[in-house]
Amino acid sequence: MRQLLILSGKGGTGKTTLSSAFIRLSKAKAYADCDVDAPNLHLIMNQLSEPKRSDYYGLPKAEINLDLCVQCDLCRQNCRFNAIQVGTDYKVDYYACEGCGVCETICPASAVSFKRAIAGELRLYVGETVFSTAELKMGNGTSGMLVTNVKKAMKSAIQDIDLAIIDGSPGIGCPVIASLSGVDMVLIVTEPSISGISDMERIIKTAEKFQTKIAVCINKFDTNLGNSEVIEAYCQKFNLPLTGKIPFDLDAVKAINNSQSIVDIDCAAGRATREVFDKTIKILFKEGLTLNLKH
Amino acid sequence: MKIAVLSGKGGTGKTLVSVNLAAVAKESIYIDCDVEEPNGHLYFKPEDIESEEISIKIPFVDETLCHGCRKCTDFCRFNALAYINKLIVFDEVCHSCGGCVLICPEKALAEKEKIIGEVQSGVSEKVTVITGILNTGEASGIPIIKKLLSHLAENKGLSFIDCPPGSACIVMESIKDADYCIFVAEPTLFGVHNLNMVYELVTLFDKPHGVVLNKCLEGENPAEKFCLEKGIKILGKIPFDNELGTLNSNALIAVREEIKYRDMFSSLLQMVTEEVQA
Numbered sequence: 001m002r003q004l005l006i007l008s009g010k011g012g013t014g015k016t017t018l019s020s021a022f023i024r025l026s027k028a029k030a031y032a033d034c035d036v037d038a039p040n041l042h043l044i045m046n047q048l049s050e051p052k053r054s055d056y057y058g059l060p061k062a063e064i065n066l067d068l069c070v071q072c073d074l075c076r077q078n079c080r081f082n083a084i085q086v087g088t089d090y091k092v093d094y095y096a097c098e099g100c101g102v103c104e105t106i107c108p109a110s111a112v113s114f115k116r117a118i119a120g121e122l123r124l125y126v127g128e129t130v131f132s133t134a135e136l137k138m139g140n141g142t143s144g145m146l147v148t149n150v151k152k153a154m155k156s157a158i159q160d161i162d163l164a165i166i167d168g169s170p171g172i173g174c175p176v177i178a179s180l181s182g183v184d185m186v187l188i189v190t191e192p193s194i195s196g197i198s199d200m201e202r203i204i205k206t207a208e209k210f211q212t213k214i215a216v217c218i219n220k221f222d223t224n225l226g227n228s229e230v231i232e233a234y235c236q237k238f239n240l241p242l243t244g245k246i247p248f249d250l251d252a253v254k255a256i257n258n259s260q261s262i263v264d265i266d267c268a269a270g271r272a273t274r275e276v277f278d279k280t281i282k283i284l285f286k287e288g289l290t291l292n293l294k295h
Numbered sequence: 296m297k298i299a300v301l302s303g304k305g306g307t308g309k310t311l312v313s314v315n316l317a318a319v320a321k322e323s324i325y326i327d328c329d330v331e332e333p334n335g336h337l338y339f340k341p342e343d344i345e346s347e348e349i350s351i352k353i354p355f356v357d358e359t360l361c362h363g364c365r366k367c368t369d370f371c372r373f374n375a376l377a378y379i380n381k382l383i384v385f386d387e388v389c390h391s392c393g394g395c396v397l398i399c400p401e402k403a404l405a406e407k408e409k410i411i412g413e414v415q416s417g418v419s420e421k422v423t424v425i426t427g428i429l430n431t432g433e434a435s436g437i438p439i440i441k442k443l444l445s446h447l448a449e450n451k452g453l454s455f456i457d458c459p460p461g462s463a464c465i466v467m468e469s470i471k472d473a474d475y476c477i478f479v480a481e482p483t484l485f486g487v488h489n490l491n492m493v494y495e496l497v498t499l500f501d502k503p504h505g506v507v508l509n510k511c512l513e514g515e516n517p518a519e520k521f522c523l524e525k526g527i528k529i530l531g532k533i534p535f536d537n538e539l540g541t542l543n544s545n546a547l548i549a550v551r552e553e554i555k556y557r558d559m560f561s562s563l564l565q566m567v568t569e570e571v572q573a
Contacts (some may be wrong), residue, residue, distance in 0.1 A: 011305005011460040016485060020472050024479050037461035038303050038492060059372055080392050088403040093465060100392030102374055138496050141464035144434065170305040170460050171331035174434040177387075194546035195310065195334035200331060202428065205431040223537075226545040250512075 001030070001153075002284055004088045005183040007207065009199030011170035013191045014219040016040045017196050017252065020261040021273045026281065029161040032154045033133040034147045034179040035169035036120065039138045042133050044259050051123035056134060057151060058119030058142040059099030062092045075103035075112065091270045095139050112219055120146050122153055130157040138208035144174035151179070167232035172206040181208070185213040186193075187243065192227035194221070202242070214240055221245035241283055244276035296571055297447055297454050299473035301497075303489030305460035307481040307532070308509035313442045313457040315551035316337045316567070319550045319560040326443050326455035328469040330412060330427035330436035335457050336547040339361065341417025341424040346479050347441045351391045356382040367395035387434055390499045412439050416446070420551075440455075440468045447472065452522035470497065475571045476504040480518035487517045494525065505530040505570055507563065517523060528570060530564040 006019045016033075023031050056143035057179060064075070066089050076084035083096035092103075094117075104112040119140040125131040132154035136143050147169075154164060166183065169175045180186070186207045190200040200216070202232065207214050215233050222229040228245065235242045249269035252262045262270040300313040310327075314335050317325035327335040354376070358499050361382050368376045375389040376382060385472075386409060396404045412429040421523055425446055427439040436459075447454055453461055458469040470476055476497045480490045490506075497504050505528035533539070539556065542549045549556035 010307075011332075011336075012307060012481075013305075035461075037466075038305075038489040040304070041490055043488055077358045078393070078397065081428075098390055098392065099372055100390060100394055101370060102392050102394040102397060105370065105394060105398060134537055136463055138462060138492070138499050140465075141466055143463045171329075172431055173429065173436055173465070175434075176331075177434055191306075191544075193330075193544035194337050196544075198334060198337055199332040202431055209432050216521035223540060227544060238370075259484065275494060 001031055001164055002160050003166060003183040005166045005168050005179055005186050005205055006189060007168040007186055008104060008170060008189045009203030009215045010196050013189045013196060015189050016167050017262060018189050019165055020044045021263045021275055022165050024096050024261045024263050025277045026163055029165050030154050030158045030164040032129045032150050033167045034150055035167060036134045036136045036146045039133055041167045044256060044261060045131060046259060047125045049125060049127050051125045052124045055118045055145050057205055058140055060101050060114035060116045061094055061097040062112050063115050064090050064092060065111045066110045070109045072108060074106045074218050078102050078106050098108050098164040101208055105159055124153050130154055143262050144178035147175045147178035149210045172202050176196055180210045183212055188216045189219050190216060190231060192224040192231060194216060197231060212255060215280055217243045218245045220248040222247045235294050243279040244272060246272040297456060297473045298456055298475045298477060299456040299470040300457040300477045301461055301466060301493050302460060303493040304477045307486055308479045310334050310457055311505055312479050313455040314548055315550045315560045316564050317422050317455045318548045319557060320453050322452060324423045326454060326459045327426045328428040328440050328443055329459040330439045330456055331459060333428055334423060334427050336426045338548050339419035339424045341419045344414050344415050346415040348410050349412050349414060349442055350410045351384050351438050352406040353389050353406045353409040354384055354395050355407050358404050360401045360418040362401055366398050369399050370394050379573050409417060414442050434467060437468055441503060446473055462496045470502060473502060476502045478506040479509050480506055481510045482516040482518045487521045490518060490521060508532045510535045530566050540564055556569060
């Protein structure tokens with residue numbers, strides 16, 4: 001199974017819009033949404049069935065048994081996350097606690113224990129296709145670990161397929177790093193703004209550390225032709241394939257708001273996206289493998 | 296007065312709103328907490344930059360003292376330590392809790408500093424611009440955000456905190472000390488879904504809040520509909536506007552370029568100030 005991951009660095013450049021179009025065009029048997037703290041792919045994939053839901057547990061968090069606590073203050077002094085609050089009693093700040101276990105180790109009265117807590121929900125839709133997604137519960141960390149679980153759930157539900165498409169999250173931090181591991185190619189969706197270019201450069205540097213293939217496409221390229229040229233020059237300089245340029249298109253916005261993919265309707269952005277898709281797939285399957293497509 | 300600007304979904308206009316509000320104020324501090332992809336400095340192009348490296352503590356082992364008891368590897372909940380003929384530390388997954396150093400019976404572990412990024416402060420006209428930058432390949436920018444917000448601890452003036460997208464730990468950290476939160480929402484299905492997530496987050500932390508509707512088009516606005524349903528205060532509407540879009544994509548500060556945008560953001564700032572003081 002070849003895994004194509006769609007990233008952008010900057011948010012709002014069109015990762016999910018492009019992912020949904022790629023899923024339609026490739027008739028991908030498996031896909032996943034790794035943007036666990038702002039997932040959106042499910043909003044346009046129109047799943048008919050109910051997902052299999054399972055709880056996601058982050059690391060257990062500390063709790064202080066006040067009957068045992070001797071108020072020695074050692075837990076507060078040794079907690080690097082400022083998660084021990086002192087009022088009349090000692091209390092753990094649930095959101096600040098990272099679950100390291102230092103307080104439990106240091107406590108002379110064995111007053112600290114660790115409780116498992118639900119930190120999110122994994123959702124797996126299994127039908128003709130497999131769609132793995134998740135949602136992190138408000139105020140929780142460990143999104144990287146949840147991303148890893150989303151990918152695992154997808155892979156364990158289906159094997160022996162050509163292609164899986166993974167919608168990533170913005171940024172360059174832990175969820176992105178978790179989504180990068182093990183993929184065959186990254187497609188970076190950028191936009192022609194100074195911010196978009198700066199963020200693209202940073203996500204490329206991050207992805208390069210994983211030694212995966214990287215390609216770039218420009219979304220809304222006609223909103224700033226000068227900056228689009230800068231992106232093209234950048235790709236040329238660093239020998240990164242540019243798989244296409246998609247115009248800004250209000251019809252695309254309408255399609256998304258109607259829970260449709262932009263290739264479900266006839267629009268300029270949709271047509272350009274087909275070209276981006278063809279070129280990207282060619283790069284992904286270069287080494288002798290082919291993807292059977294009937295579209 | 297600390298005002299955090301957040302959105303859930305990326306690309307809705309957090310930086311547009313926070314940069315222009317900071318620039319239109321008489322005097323202000325702009326803090327970029329989107330340390331993974333900081334962009335505010337591209338607009339402000341601050342001068343007189345002072346930078347400070349941010350480091351975290353990572354354990355290292357004195358192999359002559361380590362007897363291989365594995366107490367540290369058993370302890371580490373983040374799997375940042377492994378013993379394979381000798382003790383190995385995986386810096387990238389270490390949370391710097393210091394537990395391994397505490398627990399080692401041979402005192403074989405100590406900590407060293409590892410640089411993960413920097414904080415830059417500079418000046419752009421009457422705005423103090425403070426930017427956090429996470430080095431590529433590093434997993435967590437939380438220590439940088441903590442440092443950024445420590446700049447605000449004693450400040451009583453007006454400050455704008457430009458938050459990262461999403462609703463995870465890094466956003467929580469950014470809004471922790473805020474007196475008021477501004478959501479920036481775009482009129483799309485995705486925008487509304489993610490607005491709901493940050494709305495829940497901000498409600499969880501009990502922060503007063505209001506919304507700026509960006510990229511408004513003719514016709515129905517799903518984000519506006521959501522705000523009316525939830526009773527979220529609408530602070531202002533920014534129309535979908537090619538001219539503003541072009542200025543913004545060239546990293547120009549609209550209020551410094553055009554009087555009409557200066558007026559628009561001045562009234563938005565006025566509205567926000569009244570809300571915060573209410």
